[in-house]
Amino acid sequence: MSSHHHDSPPNLSHASHRTDERNSELTRRVEKIERLLIEKGLVAKDTLDKLVDIYENDLGPMNGAKVIARAWVDADFKRRLLDDATAAIAELGFGGLQGEHLVVVENTSQVHNVVVCTLCSCYPWPVLGLPPTWYKDAAYRSRVVIDPRSVLAEFGTELDDDVEVRVWDSSAEVRYLVLPERPANTEHLTESELAELVDREAMIGVTRVTAP
């Protein structure tokens, strides 16, 4: 398969093109439903506020980055992480909803891992937060299993032919996190400086981590 998209329309109009009108319509409808559910005693407003607050402020890729940096500086932790990620990640205080069964897969010079959920958009919330739009998009979900190299190339990641690409399709309640390769010339960096190099894309596996 070639890396250009001669099979696809030039200007596909999907989810990312929501109009202001549709947004206002959704705003009004969701306000009504929230009012209804609260009035029925099904949900409580401060509970909803708390849920938003946690996912907007407490959980995000900064958690996963701490896991990766720890694995880079602590060989024993890395061993535990690859052996039982749920338990090892719990040592750093992370876990819970959509991270009950975690698996960490390691990139090497010969193997590059990349994570997807083709059927919906399963994602390891406790360590990466909520997924970015592109991860939930039909283009990513459909193509990365069949044509991972061209998807990675769109993220600027070019892989040699002899590197094996392993795609992980999260079809069950197991959630995957990629352990990227530690970039060269970072021996002088502290664990927290290393964590700052690690972003969401690298832990999904669509990019590599680069030295500052």
Added chain:
Amino acid sequence: MNGIHDIGGMTSFGPVPRKGNEPVFHADWERRVFAMSNASIAFLGPVDRFRHAIERMDPVEYLTTSYYEHWLAGMETLLKELGYATEEELNSGSVTSKREADQPPPDAGMAESFIRSGMPATRGDGRLEPAFNVGDRVRARNIEIRGHTRLARYVRGKTGVITTFHGSHVFPDTAAHDLGENAQPLYTVRFEARELWGDNVERRDCVHIDLWEDYLERVDRTGGQA
């Protein structure tokens, strides 16, 4: 079901749309839909049922709406089907019927501990002994499935190798439909790119996907069913 959500292996959706530093939520209604969906798990039931409600969206609508619009559609469907709200109530925002949850709504502290502890899918009862070992060659069964399933179409009938046994996990095909959790062995199965996509594929790539035991059958060394 063979639904519009099952898109793994399609190549016609174009380049992956990327934005730089996008916010967690793009509009306030997304925040509220996310929160309401999670807070509703207590009475709307297992995540498998929620996923199935999304999968039953009109396929054209599914492809032309965003992630949290899917969640909203799934939540509305279940609120109506389980009798918690009528279409009229959803449209008006005013209570005209009475169905309420069996329990008072979870408070903020309960929601927080729910997030921290999660909802493990593993079970200590049900089918615990794995029929397959790591290294076994298996075929994802080619079977017609009505209702919810996580047996993606692109692996059906394809042969792979078991790489991991994950213990006994709740089976989505029954859990989504009130037919019991039917916990059973879950495996990661590795499929080579050539097996999945065609004999002309030469890339050294593979897909690992998690499959329940009922999705799998043993393959002997000659490729036949053992």
